[in-house]
Every structure is written in C-alpha cells, then in structure tokens.
Amino acid sequence: MKAQAFSYVRPATIAQALDAFAGADGAATYIAGGQSLVPAMALRLQAPELLIDIAHLAELRGIALDEDGGLRLGALTRHAEAHDDPLIAAHAPLLALAAPFVAHPAIRNRGTLGGSVALADPASEFPAMMLALGATIEVAGPEGTRRIAAEDFFQDLYQTTMEPGELLVAFHIPAARPGDRCVFDELARRRGDYALVGCGVKLAMPAGTVDEARIAFLAVGPIPTRARNAEDALAGTRLDAEGIRAAQAALGADLDPQDDDQVPGAMRLHLARVLLGRLLGRLASAP
Amino acid sequence: MTAPVAITLTVNGERLTRLAEPRETLADFLRRDLGLTGTHLGCEMGVCGACLVMLDGTPVHSCLSFAVQADGSAVETIEGLTESAAVTDLQQAFHERNALQCGFCTPGMLVTAQGLLARKASPSREEIRDALSGNYCRCTGYEAIVDAIETVARRRAASREELPA
Numbered sequence: 001m002k003a004q005a006f007s008y009v010r011p012a013t014i015a016q017a018l019d020a021f022a023g024a025d026g027a028a029t030y031i032a033g034g035q036s037l038v039p040a041m042a043l044r045l046q047a048p049e050l051l052i053d054i055a056h057l058a059e060l061r062g063i064a065l066d067e068d069g070g071l072r073l074g075a076l077t078r079h080a081e082a083h084d085d086p087l088i089a090a091h092a093p094l095l096a097l098a099a100p101f102v103a104h105p106a107i108r109n110r111g112t113l114g115g116s117v118a119l120a121d122p123a124s125e126f127p128a129m130m131l132a133l134g135a136t137i138e139v140a141g142p143e144g145t146r147r148i149a150a151e152d153f154f155q156d157l158y159q160t161t162m163e164p165g166e167l168l169v170a171f172h173i174p175a176a177r178p179g180d181r182c183v184f185d186e187l188a189r190r191r192g193d194y195a196l197v198g199c200g201v202k203l204a205m206p207a208g209t210v211d212e213a214r215i216a217f218l219a220v221g222p223i224p225t226r227a228r229n230a231e232d233a234l235a236g237t238r239l240d241a242e243g244i245r246a247a248q249a250a251l252g253a254d255l256d257p258q259d260d261d262q263v264p265g266a267m268r269l270h271l272a273r274v275l276l277g278r279l280l281g282r283l284a285s286a287p
Numbered sequence: 288m289t290a291p292v293a294i295t296l297t298v299n300g301e302r303l304t305r306l307a308e309p310r311e312t313l314a315d316f317l318r319r320d321l322g323l324t325g326t327h328l329g330c331e332m333g334v335c336g337a338c339l340v341m342l343d344g345t346p347v348h349s350c351l352s353f354a355v356q357a358d359g360s361a362v363e364t365i366e367g368l369t370e371s372a373a374v375t376d377l378q379q380a381f382h383e384r385n386a387l388q389c390g391f392c393t394p395g396m397l398v399t400a401q402g403l404l405a406r407k408a409s410p411s412r413e414e415i416r417d418a419l420s421g422n423y424c425r426c427t428g429y430e431a432i433v434d435a436i437e438t439v440a441r442r443r444a445a446s447r448e449e450l451p452a
C-alpha cells in the first residue's frame with residue numbers, strides 16, 4: 001500500500017519545528033529516520049497531514065562529553081553510529097553491544113536513537129538500554145526544555161511522558177567508571193527478528209564485589225523493565241554461582257510477562273532467567 | 288500543499304531536479320519518474336531488501352524513505368553501480384557461483400555486499416550471513432550468495448596486496 005497524501009516541511013531549527021507542529025492543529029508528525037514511520041504510513045496505520053522532517057536539525061546531532069564528564073547523544077544519532085562510535089563504546093557500551101541486534105544493517109544506517117526511544121516499542125533494544133545506563137532524556141516543547149529520567153519516561157505500550165509536539169533532543173548518560181562491566185544479549189527466533197526476550201546488564205565492580213547492578217529487560221511487558229529485585233540480589237556478591245542463582249530466582253518478583261501469540265508468559269519468564277544466567281556467567285568468567 | 292514539490296538530488300552521478308509528490312517513496316520515484324527499474328519492490332515495508340540503494344554512500348531501503356527526504360542527497364542505484372563498474376566483480380562472482388536464479392533479490396544483495404565490503408574488507412561467513420539478514424532470497428538458499436561474496440572479498444584483498452606500496 002501507499003501512504004495517504006500529506007505535505008512536507010523541513011525546518012532548520014527546533015523553534016521552527018515546534019512552530020510547524022503548533023500550526024498543524026494536531027495533524028502533524030515528526031519524521032527522523034523514518035524506519036518505523038514510513039512503513040506505518042504505507043500500511044495507513046498513521047496518516048498525518050503534515051510531515052515535519054527533523055533529520056536536518058543541527059541541535060539534535062552530535063556525540064560529545066558534557067562539562068560533567070557525561071555523554072550527550074543527539075537524538076539523531078543513528079543506530080549504526082551507536083555501534084561504531086568510540087565515545088559511545090567508552091561511556092555507553094550497552095548501546096554499542098545492543099546495536100547489532102536492532103533490525104538489519106541498512107535500517108541501522110537510517111534509524112535514529114531518538115526515533116527508537118520516542119516510539120517506545122517494548123521489544124526495542126535502545127529504550128531498555130537507556131534504562132540500564134541511567135540516561136536522562138532532554139525534551140524540547142513550546143515552554144522550553146526539560147529533562148526526564150529514563151526511569152520515568154516510559155509509561156505504557158508506545159506511550160511516553162512526552163506531550164504531543166514535544167521533541168526528543170538528546171540523551172545524557174553518566175560517565176562510565178573504572179570497573180564498570182556491561183553485557184547484552186537476546187533470544188530471537190531468527191537473526192534480525194524482534195527479540196523474544198533481551199537483557200542488558202551494567203555492573204559496578206571496582207574491587208571484585210558488585211557495588212551496584214543495573215539490569216534492564218526488553219520484550220517482557222508493555223514497557224522496558226528494570227529487574228530491581230535481581231539487582232538487589234546481586235549487590236554485595238562476588239558474582240559467584242550462588243549470587244547468580246539468587247538473581248535468577250528474584251526475577252519472578254520483577255517480571256510478569258503475559259501470554260501472547262508468540263509464547264506463554266511462563267516461558268518468557270523462563271527464557272529471561274536463562275538469559276540472565278548466561279549474561280552474568282559471561283561477566284563472571286571474563287578476565 | 289500535498290502538491291508535488293521540486294527536489295534536487297544526484298542520481299548515479301547526474302544532478303537532476305524533478306517534481307515529486309511528498310507521499311511518493313524514493314523507490315517509486317526512482318522506478319516510475321526516472322525509469323530506474325533495477326531497484327525492485329517486494330514488501331514495501333523494510334523486510335525483503337529488494338529495494339536497497341546507496342544513499343550518500345551507505346545502503347538504505349528506498350521503500351522506507353520518501354523521495355522528498357532525499358532532497359539534496361546522492362543516490363546510487365544498481366544501474367549506477369553497474370555503469371561505474373563498482374560491483375562488476377560481485378556480479379561476475381554471483382554469475383559464476385549461480386548465486387541468482389530469478390534475480391529479483393540480486394540488486395539488493397549486491398548493494399548489501401558492496402556496503403559490507405566497504406565496512407569490512409575480510410568478513411567471515413558468519414558476518415556475511417549477518418549482513419544478509421535483511422535480504423530475502425526465495426530461490427538460491429543463500430549458500431551460493433555467501434560463497435560469491437566471500438570469493439570477492441578474497442579477490443579484492445589479493446588485488447590490494449598486489450598494488451605497489
């Protein structure tokens with residue numbers, strides 16, 4: 001099928017983009033990489049009257065260190081850059097580790113981190129990794145800009161705390177510390193398919209024991225989910241077999257996947273446990 | 288304002304200005320407005336990879352972009368890659384190895400292969416398979432395609448070594 005007719009504008013600044021949205025009486029949509037929006041429009045799941053192309057907004061670009069040593073990632077950072085960029089590898093390795101699992105190479109050349117997170121598909125890798133990394137999300141609207149913790153950003157299936165017309169501008173990610181260890185993996189039926197379950201783990205282990213664990217799952221519910229009970233079970237352990245088993249057991253209190261047409265909820269929880277066990281085992285045996 | 292708008296882009300090395308309706312995909316623009324039917328359309332939703340073209344040097348799906356988004360960009364289709372001889376060795380290897388039967392998937396396969404070898408000179412078979420994860424072929428069973436790309440990677444590596452330092 002083909003998209004319904006629409007008009008197209010290409011603003012040069014955030015202010016122009018917000019104005020264009022405000023003038024369209026609710027019938028406008030922003031387009032970044034278009035890798036989710038174009039197929040949705042082709043299937044007529046979405047039929048905006050005005051398409052506002054934000055791909056040329058310089059204010060939404062750039063990968064750089066903040067004054068406080070953290071990383072600022074412009075919303076237009078492409079999936080492929082998440083995979084290749086050295087600053088991301090140093091400070092947000094979970095994004096680089098997850099990138100190869102997101103769609104296919106050509107989609108990664110166009111798709112943006114901002115688009116993926118704004119869309120908030122619960123089976124998407126990057127939203128969950130923003131949780132695991134403790135990212136803050138910078139958003140611009142008619143009233144100015146505000147920052148939202150990733151923790152508070154995802155509300156429900158495809159729903160975020162962004163108001164209609166607000167623009168996701170950038171991600172702010174705390175600087176990596178020595179002794180941080182990260183790992184990501186997922187289980188899918190075929191390569192490039194959306195995951196049945198995926199998980200990113202970030203451990204702060206400066207001296208052999210786990211000071212802090214951050215564990216985030218994707219595809220286990222309507223929003224990306226932190227496994228706080230599993231995190232608590234790991235904290236203070238030396239990442240030994242006992243600690244890993246305790247974290248796996250604790251997942252039952254963190255995740256409550258529902259039955260769907262792919263797999264029963266109980267199987268998804270089982271797969272989540274298997275996956276977490278593998279990931280922690282990998283971290284434990286890493287030099 | 289859903290009326291056609293003028294866009295200027297470079298297609299296969301030639302700069303051109305055309306009117307395009309905003310709703311027209313880059314794939315339809317290339318095929319219908321420019322007659323470049325080597326870009327194939329299968330699923331029109333980013334799944335099959337038949338529509339891949341080079342956009343500013345990297346492989347992208349022409350079904351997942353509106354032509355107006357490409358205003359100001361450089362596009363290379365299979366026709367351009369053929370004419371410039373950029374993929375002649377790949378085409379030859381596909382032919383030798385029977386890596387195509389009906390040929391519907393081939394333009395997309397070649398664009399993916401070209402993109403992969405630009406990023407990674409000597410990919411493993413595993414990496415080749417991974418790169419092809421978004422390209423469907425209903426005929427060959429993929430094995431011959433992986434063989435052909437692997438062969439070209441080796442040949443290109445060998446010819447680089449032969450170059451005087």
Ligand SMILES: Cc1cc2nc3c(=O)[nH]c(=O)nc-3n(C[C@H](O)[C@H](O)[C@H](O)COP(=O)(O)OP(=O)(O)OC[C@H]3O[C@@H](n4cnc5c(N)ncnc54)[C@H](O)[C@@H]3O)c2cc1C
Pocket residue numbers: 029030031032033034035036037038039054060075101102103104107110111112113114115116117118119123124125126166167168169192193194195332333334
């Ligand atoms: C075949 C296929 C397989 C895929 N597989 C995966 C996968 O395995 N995992 C995965 O995570 N994704 C997958 N995707 C989706 C892909 O990652 C998308 O690129 C990404 O979800 C959206 O990024 P985009 O820049 O293309 O956004 P667009 O498609 O341009 O926009 C998506 C939505 O976000 C909004 N938006 C975009 N940017 C902003 C912004 N800065 N501020 C406010 N709103 C904004 C748009 O208005 C739109 O509603 C797949 C897509 C395809 C076609």
Ligand code: FES
Pocket residue numbers: 327328329330331332333334335336337338339348349350351
């Ligand atoms: S036609 Fe574009 S991916 Fe199938």
Ligand code: FES
Pocket residue numbers: 386387388389390391392393423424425426427
């Ligand atoms: S050769 Fe027929 S689809 Fe690949």
